[in-house]
Amino acid sequence: MLEEYRQHSAERAKLGIPPLPLTAEQTSELCELLKNPPEEDKEDLLMLLRDRIPPGVDEAAYVKAGFLTAVAKGEIDCPLLSHQGAVDLLGTMVGGYNVQSLVDLLKSRDSNLAAEAANALSKMTLVFDAFNDVLNLSDVNPYAKQVIDAWAEGDWFLDKHPVPETITVTVFKVPGETNTDDLSPATHATTRPDIPLHALAMLESRMPEGIETIAKLKEKGHPVAYVGDVVGTGSSRKSAINSLIWHIGHDIPYIPNKRAGGYILGGKIAPIFFNTAEDSGGFPIECDVTKMQTGDVITIHPYKGEITNEAGEVISTFTLKPETILDEVRAGGRIPLLIGRSLTDKTREALGLETSTLFTRPSLPEDDGKGFTLAQKMVGKACGLPGVRPGTSCEPMMTTVGSQDTTGPMTQDELKELACLGFSADLVMQSFCHTAAYPKPVDVKTHQTLPDFFANRGGVALKPGDGIIHSWLNRMLLPDTVGTGGDSHTRFPLGISFPAGSGLVAFAAALGVMPLDMPESVLVRFTGELQPGVTLRDIVNAIPWVAMQEGKLTVGTENKQNVFSGRIMEMEGLPDLKLEQAFELTDATAERSCAGCTIKLSKDTIAEYLRSNVVLLRNMVARGYQDARTIMRRVAKMEEWLENPQLMEADENADYQDVIEVNLNEIKEPIVAAPNDPDNVKLMSECAGDKVDEVFIGSCMTNIGHYRAAAKVLEDAGVVKTRLWICPPTRMDEKQLREEGVYGVFAAAGARTEMPGCSLCMGNQARVEDEATVFSTSTRNFNNRMGKGARVYLGSAELAAVCALLGYIPTVEEYNAIVAEKINPFAAELYRYLNFNEIEGFEDEGRVVPLEEMPKIEDILGIPAGAK
Numbered sequence: 001m002l003e004e005y006r007q008h009s010a011e012r013a014k015l016g017i018p019p020l021p022l023t024a025e026q027t028s029e030l031c032e033l034l035k036n037p038p039e040e041d042k043e044d045l046l047m048l049l050r051d052r053i054p055p056g057v058d059e060a061a062y063v064k065a066g067f068l069t070a071v072a073k074g075e076i077d078c079p080l081l082s083h084q085g086a087v088d089l090l091g092t093m094v095g096g097y098n099v100q101s102l103v104d105l106l107k108s109r110d111s112n113l114a115a116e117a118a119n120a121l122s123k124m125t126l127v128f129d130a131f132n133d134v135l136n137l138s139d140v141n142p143y144a145k146q147v148i149d150a151w152a153e154g155d156w157f158l159d160k161h162p163v164p165e166t167i168t169v170t171v172f173k174v175p176g177e178t179n180t181d182d183l184s185p186a187t188h189a190t191t192r193p194d195i196p197l198h199a200l201a202m203l204e205s206r207m208p209e210g211i212e213t214i215a216k217l218k219e220k221g222h223p224v225a226y227v228g229d230v231v232g233t234g235s236s237r238k239s240a241i242n243s244l245i246w247h248i249g250h251d252i253p254y255i256p257n258k259r260a261g262g263y264i265l266g267g268k269i270a271p272i273f274f275n276t277a278e279d280s281g282g283f284p285i286e287c288d289v290t291k292m293q294t295g296d297v298i299t300i301h302p303y304k305g306e307i308t309n310e311a312g313e314v315i316s317t318f319t320l321k322p323e324t325i326l327d328e329v330r331a332g333g334r335i336p337l338l339i340g341r342s343l344t345d346k347t348r349e350a351l352g353l354e355t356s357t358l359f360t361r362p363s364l365p366e367d368d369g370k371g372f373t374l375a376q377k378m379v380g381k382a383c384g385l386p387g388v389r390p391g392t393s394c395e396p397m398m399t400t401v402g403s404q405d406t407t408g409p410m411t412q413d414e415l416k417e418l419a420c421l422g423f424s425a426d427l428v429m430q431s432f433c434h435t436a437a438y439p440k441p442v443d444v445k446t447h448q449t450l451p452d453f454f455a456n457r458g459g460v461a462l463k464p465g466d467g468i469i470h471s472w473l474n475r476m477l478l479p480d481t482v483g484t485g486g487d488s489h490t491r492f493p494l495g496i497s498f499p500a501g502s503g504l505v506a507f508a509a510a511l512g513v514m515p516l517d518m519p520e521s522v523l524v525r526f527t528g529e530l531q532p533g534v535t536l537r538d539i540v541n542a543i544p545w546v547a548m549q550e551g552k553l554t555v556g557t558e559n560k561q562n563v564f565s566g567r568i569m570e571m572e573g574l575p576d577l578k579l580e581q582a583f584e585l586t587d588a589t590a591e592r593s594c595a596g597c598t599i600k601l602s603k604d605t606i607a608e609y610l611r612s613n614v615v616l617l618r619n620m621v622a623r624g625y626q627d628a629r630t631i632m633r634r635v636a637k638m639e640e641w642l643e644n645p646q647l648m649e650a651d652e653n654a655d656y657q658d659v660i661e662v663n664l665n666e667i668k669e670p671i672v673a674a675p676n677d678p679d680n681v682k683l684m685s686e687c688a689g690d691k692v693d694e695v696f697i698g699s700c701m702t703n704i705g706h707y708r709a710a711a712k713v714l715e716d717a718g719v720v721k722t723r724l725w726i727c728p729p730t731r732m733d734e735k736q737l738r739e740e741g742v743y744g745v746f747a748a749a750g751a752r753t754e755m756p757g758c759s760l761c762m763g764n765q766a767r768v769e770d771e772a773t774v775f776s777t778s779t780r781n782f783n784n785r786m787g788k789g790a791r792v793y794l795g796s797a798e799l800a801a802v803c804a805l806l807g808y809i810p811t812v813e814e815y816n817a818i819v820a821e822k823i824n825p826f827a828a829e830l831y832r833y834l835n836f837n838e839i840e841g842f843e844d845e846g847r848v849v850p851l852e853e854m855p856k857i858e859d860i861l862g863i864p865a866g867a868k
Helices: 002-015 024-035 039-051 059-072 083-090 099-105 111-122 130-137 142-153 186-191 195-199 210-220 238-248 271-279 325-331 334-351 374-382 408-417 441-455 469-476 502-511 536-549 579-590 603-622 628-643 704-714 731-739 742-748 797-806 812-822 824-830 857-861
Strands: 167-179 224-233 263-269 283-286 297-301 306-308 314-317 400-403 427-430 482-485 521-527 568-572 596-599 658-663 671-673 681-683 694-698 723-727 773-776 791-794
Touching: 002 024, 002 039, 024 039, 024 059, 059 083, 059 099, 083 099, 083 111, 099 111, 099 130, 111 142, 130 142, 130 334, 142 334, 167 210, 186 195, 186 441, 195 238, 210 224, 210 238, 224 238, 224 271, 238 271, 238 408, 238 502, 263 271, 271 283, 271 334, 271 502, 325 334, 334 502, 374 482, 374 568, 374 596, 400 469, 400 502, 408 441, 408 502, 427 441, 427 469, 427 628, 469 579, 469 603, 482 502, 536 579, 536 658, 536 671, 536 681, 568 579, 579 596, 579 603, 603 628, 628 857, 694 704, 694 797, 704 731, 704 742, 704 797, 704 812, 704 824, 731 742, 773 797, 797 812, 812 824
Parallel strands: 167 224, 224 263, 263 283, 400 427, 400 482, 521 568, 521 658, 568 596, 694 723, 694 773, 773 791
Antiparallel strands: 167 297, 297 306, 306 314, 671 681, 671 791
């Protein structure tokens, strides 16, 4: 084992990165070697035990904790470790499998061991249920009393250095906009859990010499600060922060292949990216960066809110946000601060002490007496309050949490570090939509292992080929509830969601709550009627188009204006949309950099959706999906709402930061997002005639009606003039479309049909040709996302089909003529949605669980049979 690991280490060293952490099997072999260590290997063996094993509830940590516990108790002899030394190493394991051993050692007859265990626990915060064990023991055990007193005093926090008065850094500047795909390229998605390896791809397209430049800048002897005009737009992937911090942060003692810290300065920093930096112990600062250039040495004055150059001149000012940021940086991140502060507060409450003044506490905004918006009421409900004002720091209950496969392995690692053995959130779902179609060996392993990891903790695991996370997670939602997901397009059409990086998603799943600084809201009010030939996707693009006309949104990165950035978009005026349609609007708020979104819908349309979803979820249990009890618990809550449907509404005097009016009567032709920026929206007539090489109809922005409509456009037209990709969002859509003969039309058109999932949208697997001009129904058109040098238009499935038919973007007259002939006469039949409760026998399709073995709701909820 040792020689193989040394060879592996040498191979990784050639890449300039450390070896992978030890697996459980390697750790077992290591422990055997430690019982009788060869003289020449002693130092290496001890280093591996101390520094190269993951913490928390990783399988390798289980082996390590067991070995160290046995050494500490004298059950195993290790020449390199004293009993006390073993306890000391147990104390470096963060939390999880080591905690119970340390609690037991508080009762050791050896006072030195008990004292060492007390010292270790005093600075540990991931203790969870063991808190009560220590508290009860503290009445009779002085070492347990020492731990309780330390938690009450916040020793875990005091042990860390406060943020200094001045921080001198060297600037590494990436001008313009940096999106998360620049920092964590989708083409390298399979390496994301391997942080050092994945970090080698950072900026490979955006600034190929970037990593080498950072290394040279470090030679000046200062930390390197990442500086950009606009930083972190795009997806919620934590791998972007992981990669950045790997190059500009610092090692975390005893935790292999992960770093924390780092300074990030941006004229604008995307909200999710900002929050993920906070969670990772980074120090993000929004400020004017125009006077900073690569190589400059600057000094940050965090308490003054100033940045000076080498001459001492103030070149920028800033206001710290949130108020707790200095505590977060000191604690090693927002998540460690929240967990530790909660432990201190809980301990002081148990002891009858006043709340600690050690921490900076978020201040409550003044109550202006105005009403609450819909979002503010939903978050309020999740906090046990009537509403929550913007600027309030809160921790709403997470009812629904989603995880997808390119971030799922990272979420898994975060859950292990959080010592999570069971989910507290009501429903946590894992999908496999980004990797199922073209799985690499590492993806196959993920498909095999991740479902059990989630199901064993009470989560719901989809299967490869089921389809897109959002198309499924939306089917599991409850009205007026709050959730999150590890994908920036987790934008609920029911309730509200605040997408996040994998670290915060893990926190929400494990603890059932999520930290939130309540954002302001912008109201988007729709009036008028949808005009002929104009689709809902055109209305999606009409939102930024109207904002641009009003000067509230700009495309350029210099002095970027975006009224939506970091705020909640709240939409009203289209109450009778089906949920599938409503998601087109909520989904696209990710491209506006919104923190979240709501949409006002009618009880009837929501009830129709839930009745369908009840049957879908029952069918999942019949098919053997796990965790069955979690799924049936959600069914019960849906049925409970259906028995007494109630919906929150915004107060008439609710206060919005801004109001955007979108008059549908004034939108008379399709609107597209032109290359290569989702904000670069233009009327179709401005782009007419542009040759199109490839067309993609797929992604979470589509539903079954779009495929029927596209097929109608292509019917009897022969092979299309472009390369055409077809990828429905779920296996249920695919099955229905095949039964209706729609796939036959696509085949006749020469289309390439893909397994239900994300396909071209993320660009991590299938890709368009280099330099191609593409018309796509997907979510984003960032540079190089779908293909190297690709020019990508975003728009409706209907327009996409017309582009495939003609080989170019049509004129308004051409488009309207095709729509009038091929779509309008059949609209009622085309735009029907999947109501599973209306499909005969659907609940029993694919059944592998006999009816008599199905979980009973009354058993799950503890309700006596026949009782209400």
